[in-house]
Amino acid sequence: MLRRIVPAAAAGTLALALVAAPAQAANPAVMFTKVYFDSPGKDTRSNSSLNAEYVVLLNTTRKAIQLExxxxxxxxxxxxxxxxxxxxxxxxxxxxxxxGNDGSSGVFWNRKQYVWNNDGDTAGIYRASDLKRIDTCSWGSAGDWTNCK
Structure with missing residues (x-):
């Protein structure tokens, strides 16, 4: 973090104070990295087509996070x-x-219809304890997927 020295008046005398420069916003603890909102090929609602529609979330911290x-x-x-x-x-x-079967790197919504709109949508992740929004990722109609970083 950069610091700058600025003059400060203290009890009628000139003093120097260290003022911290504004820090950049930190990444959220859990963030979207990718949303594949338009599965390849024709939208047939087959399980393989539904599973080709997905989001990827990343733990940006140095500790494990319980997502229950x-x-x-x-x-x-x-x-x-x-x-x-x-x-x-x-x-x-x-x-x-x-x-599908949930595992250590992936889970399944178990839906029979698509979730993410191909012409634009917003995905949000919310913490359980207080339903605070942790991160979002939005996209328009271009392409099949978006990087959210």
Whole structure:
């Protein structure tokens, strides 16, 4: 962090004070890195097509974060509530729209329809304890996916 010295008046005398320069905003503890909102090919609602629609979340901290009851949602209000899931420091979790077996790096929403709008949407992740919004990622109609960093 850069510091600058600025004059400060103290009891009628000239003094020097150290003032911290504003820090850059830190990354949220859990952040979106990618959203694949338009699965490849024709939207058939097959499980493989649904699972090709997904979001990737990253733990940016140096400690594990328990995601149990955290909520992932779109702008319309579709919600995925995490079951017990420990996201290790620096690791990612992929949340796929369709069905499958949850594992250490991915979980499944178990939906039969798509969640993320191909013509633009916003994904949000909310902490369980107070439903505070931790991060969002928005996109328009261009492409099939977006990097959120």
């Amino acid at each position: 009851d955290w909520i992932l949602r779109d702008k319309t209000g579709y919600k995925y509530r995490f079951l017990p899931f420990l996201l290790k420091p620096g690791k990612t979790v992929t949340v796929r729209t369709g069905s």
